[in-house]
Amino acid sequence: MQERTAEVERNTKETRIKARLNIDGCGQTDISTGIPFLDHMLTLMAAHGFMDMDSTARGDIDIDYHHTVEDLGLVLGEVLDRALGDRQGIRRFGHAVTPMDEALTEVTIDLSKRPYLVCRLPEGIGPAGQFAPHLVREFCRALAPRGGMNLHINVRYGDDPHHIIESVFKSMGRALALAVGVDGRVKGVRSTKGTI
Numbered sequence: 001m002q003e004r005t006a007e008v009e010r011n012t013k014e015t016r017i018k019a020r021l022n023i024d025g026c027g028q029t030d031i032s033t034g035i036p037f038l039d040h041m042l043t044l045m046a047a048h049g050f051m052d053m054d055s056t057a058r059g060d061i062d063i064d065y066h067h068t069v070e071d072l073g074l075v076l077g078e079v080l081d082r083a084l085g086d087r088q089g090i091r092r093f094g095h096a097v098t099p100m101d102e103a104l105t106e107v108t109i110d111l112s113k114r115p116y117l118v119c120r121l122p123e124g125i126g127p128a129g130q131f132a133p134h135l136v137r138e139f140c141r142a143l144a145p146r147g148g149m150n151l152h153i154n155v156r157y158g159d160d161p162h163h164i165i166e167s168v169f170k171s172m173g174r175a176l177a178l179a180v181g182v183d184g185r186v187k188g189v190r191s192t193k194g195t196i
Contacts, residue, residue: 004180006082012077015059016066022080023180025185033057033072041169042072042149043111048098049173065135073139077146083147086182088113092190094179100167101159107171109179110150113196117144118152119168122140128161137164162180 004023011017027047031039034057046053055076061066082092094109119137127133136153144151153171158164183190190196 002085002149004083004085005072006079008036008075008079008082010071010078011179012071017055017057017059017071017075019053019072019075019079020061021076021083021084021165022052023053023080024050026050028089030054031056032058033068035068035131037129038065038069038072042076045089045167045169045176047173049177051089051176053175056064065131066138069135070142073142074146076154077143080147087113087196088188089184089186090190091179091181091186092196094175094181095179096171096178097164097173098167098171100158100163100170101136102160103163103167104156105158105164105167106131106152106154107158107168107175108152109172109175111148111179112150113148114150114186115145115148116150117141118154120154121168122155122158124160125158125164130166131165133161133165133180135178136168141150 007020013076025191028051029043029046031042033039075090092111097106125133
């Protein structure tokens with residue numbers, strides 16, 4: 001099988017981001033975004049998705065985390081799409097339910113190239129340190145279209161914002177690991193249409 005790796009760089013007046021992804025890795029990471037909590041979450045996602053990920057980001061985080069988080073979603077979605085290539089032979093669908101102490105999150109992914117996002121977080125949860133929960137939605141809102149994925153995130157329950165967000169990123173990694181996996185029974189792409 002051809003190596004499924006890609007590298008993407010995005011430079012704007014607000015952010016400078018570079019990412020490299022190896023889908024068939026073992027979860028090794030080198031991530032530095034300037035937002036330690038996000039570094040932790042991306043490390044978890046890569047580790048539980050068995051993907052090697054290197055990413056650096058420099059953004060206007062002195063103003064707000066929003067631009068950096070959103071642009072990271074764009075870059076990571078694009079690098080995933082490039083690494084997947086024509087998506088031949090992949091399972092396409094992935095699903096994971098992951099606990100983190102009192103929190104439980106369900107993530108379902110379809111790498112269909114028909115992007116859509118459903119992101120249901122508990123109402124009224126506070127920030128995890130300085131990382132606001134709405135930033136999870138912003139990250140995924142950028143990731144799903146660029147990654148060509150139908151992404152459904154449902155936090156079933158949870159109290160601690162850190163645990164909730166951690167269960168989201170671990171579930172995304174686990175669901176992606178299934179979806180990008182190659183299945184010898186899949187001839188071409190997994191679609192009755194013959195194309196994705």
